[in-house]
Amino acid sequence: MTLGLGTDRPVVGMIHLNALPGAPDFDGDRPALREAMRRDARRLANGGVDAVMIENFGDAPFYADSVPKHTVASMAALVTDLRNVLKLPVGVNVLRNDAEAAVAIAAATGASFVRVNVHTGTRATDQGVVVGRAAETVRLRDRLDADIDIIADVDVKHSAPVADRPLSEEVADLLKRGKADGIVASGAGTGRGTDREHLEAVVEARDRSDAGVPVFVGSGVTSDTVADLLTLADGAIVGSDLKRGGEATAPVDEKRVRNLVDATDH
Numbered sequence: 001m002t003l004g005l006g007t008d009r010p011v012v013g014m015i016h017l018n019a020l021p022g023a024p025d026f027d028g029d030r031p032a033l034r035e036a037m038r039r040d041a042r043r044l045a046n047g048g049v050d051a052v053m054i055e056n057f058g059d060a061p062f063y064a065d066s067v068p069k070h071t072v073a074s075m076a077a078l079v080t081d082l083r084n085v086l087k088l089p090v091g092v093n094v095l096r097n098d099a100e101a102a103v104a105i106a107a108a109t110g111a112s113f114v115r116v117n118v119h120t121g122t123r124a125t126d127q128g129v130v131v132g133r134a135a136e137t138v139r140l141r142d143r144l145d146a147d148i149d150i151i152a153d154v155d156v157k158h159s160a161p162v163a164d165r166p167l168s169e170e171v172a173d174l175l176k177r178g179k180a181d182g183i184v185a186s187g188a189g190t191g192r193g194t195d196r197e198h199l200e201a202v203v204e205a206r207d208r209s210d211a212g213v214p215v216f217v218g219s220g221v222t223s224d225t226v227a228d229l230l231t232l233a234d235g236a237i238v239g240s241d242l243k244r245g246g247e248a249t250a251p252v253d254e255k256r257v258r259n260l261v262d263a264t265d266h
Helices: 030-047 068-087 099-109 134-143 167-177 196-209 254-263
Strands: 011-016 051-057 092-095 113-116 122-125 128-131 149-154 159-161 182-185 215-217 235-238
Touching: 011 030, 011 254, 030 051, 030 254, 051 068, 051 113, 068 092, 068 099, 092 099, 092 128, 099 134, 128 235, 134 149, 149 167, 149 254, 167 182, 182 196, 196 215
Parallel strands: 011 051, 011 235, 051 092, 092 113, 113 149, 149 182, 182 215, 215 235
Antiparallel strands: 122 128, 122 159
């Protein structure tokens, strides 16, 4: 259950892009934006991650589910550049929840997978109510004839349920009705630890669904916790702990990457 990432228990390192053109914090320096991405990618690769995922982390406040065309264009250009300089699988996440844009970018650039924060169901977020659009996302991937895996969150961070439902039902819907290729269990927010009992419950629900897809732990993974979490999860998506000082907005620290990768069974 590796989604073609080439190893058991893969570590996916996050590339948090600085603000893109059109976002409030964009500083007007496009070359610096690209070079920061390349720097973080290089340090992640040198540190031993198995794949990277790129997202428009600097674009807050985020659009709920449809980013502007210029954001799609900027991300497509950056992912193309990244694919030319990096020999690792690349994933795409378009915040907050533009799955159509993520699939389109991945298909155009040859990226391997996308992350969709709300793939099925409905969540209350700081962008308002976000509704999953699995029907559109899966059909778009098929129309584009793209070999892209969809990794979908359950109880995604920075959100709350609109109505309480059993976790087992949510996971079953993601896998059987939403046709997700993998699922992500995370904590309450960026860098916040993923509760072990919650992760256990997600893995158990996956097992009961008999879907045979991987479960990734998606927030708060550190070099101290990764080995234990990977006794449950099939992979880890790591951002903050790989950055200087453990800050999500800081540059990637290659030594911290090595420390975390060395703490796994790679």
